[in-house]
Amino acid sequence: MAECKKCKKDVAGGYNTPIGFFCCDCYDKGMKKKVSDYYLKQQPIVSVLGYQFPDVKKRTETPKTFTFVKVKLKDSKQESSDWNLLAKSEEEVKFHFENYIGPEIRKGVKDYIDVESGLKHATTAFSSAISQKIKFDQTNKSANTIATELENKTLLDRLDLIKQGKALLLSMGLQYSTVHEDLIVTDKIIKESFLYPSEDMPTEKDIIIKSWKGGQHYYSKIGKLDVVDSKGNVKWNTFKEAWEESLKYLKELQNN
Numbered sequence: 317m318a319e320c321k322k323c324k325k326d327v328a329g330g331y332n333t334p335i336g337f338f339c340c341d342c343y344d345k346g347m348k349k350k351v352s353d354y355y356l357k358q359q360p361i362v363s364v365l366g367y368q369f370p371d372v373k374k375r376t377e378t379p380k381t382f383t384f385v386k387v388k389l390k391d392s393k394q395e396s397s398d399w400n401l402l403a404k405s406e407e408e409v410k411f412h413f414e415n416y417i418g419p420e421i422r423k424g425v426k427d428y429i430d431v432e433s434g435l436k437h438a439t440t441a442f443s444s445a446i447s448q449k450i451k452f453d454q455t456n457k458s459a460n461t462i463a464t465e466l467e468n469k470t471l472l473d474r475l476d477l478i479k480q481g482k483a484l485l486l487s488m489g490l491q492y493s494t495v496h497e498d499l500i501v502t503d504k505i506i507k508e509s510f511l512y513p514s515e516d517m518p519t520e521k522d523i524i525i526k527s528w529k530g531g532q533h534y535y536s537k538i539g540k541l542d543v544v545d546s547k548g549n550v551k552w553n554t555f556k557e558a559w560e561e562s563l564k565y566l567k568e569l570q571n572n
């Protein structure tokens with residue numbers, strides 16, 4: 317049992333949000349809006365944790381082309397790195413964040429919750445980061461707040477470097493580095509679709525359509541990528557619509 321922050325009732329289930337725990341009643345009657353406002357205040361962040369709040373999700377426009385590079389240190393006998401996205405603009409960083417960091421962070425938060433419930437050991441970098449931060453945090457913030465702060469910091473650090481005029485090498489996961497003069501590019505591909513050259517082209521089998529519990533919309537992913545239709549929508553009213561938009565999106569990917 318937990319106490320609802322608003323009505324103070326002890327309830328078995330509810331919503332654990334960055335601004336407190338609420339019973340379902342209070343959540344539906346006003347608190348959902350407050351939580352949504354909380355996430356909106358995290359601007360200019362595209363909050364992947366605030367994903368379920370429709371107003372929050374502001375899609376970044378898809379860059380026209382993507383440059384992928386392999387690099388190695390000058391004078392080094394080591395092998396070249398895996399493919400990295402070479403990002404020089406905020407747009408590229410945000411787009412990468414939504415599509416590659418977002419899933420890592422959501423997986424990490426779920427992992428953290430499972431670890432806390434004693435179900436398993438941590439298996440993701442992001443859940444370990446949350447645990448570490450909580451261990452040294454003196455302010456009794458909730459895990460959700462810490463996760464949101466970490467998420468924001470993850471993106472802001474990258475955007476800061478871009479603002480300083482640096483170019484970034486973004487891996488498919490959380491790791492990244494800046495381009496510096498001791499690095500040489502050993503391989504380069506420019507693509508119109510946002511898939512790393514080492515990734516397999518997705519097929520219909522990789523389409524996953526989801527609807528949030530109690531939600532009225534359908535969201536779709538193809539592998540890691542969020543499906544976006546030509547009008548910029550990321551959610552649809554019926555499963556059928558979501559499926560059809562996913563097929564169109566897939567075709568675009570395959571043609572690029």
Ligand SMILES: [Zn+2]
Binds near residue numbers: 324338340343
């Ligand atoms: Zn309540």
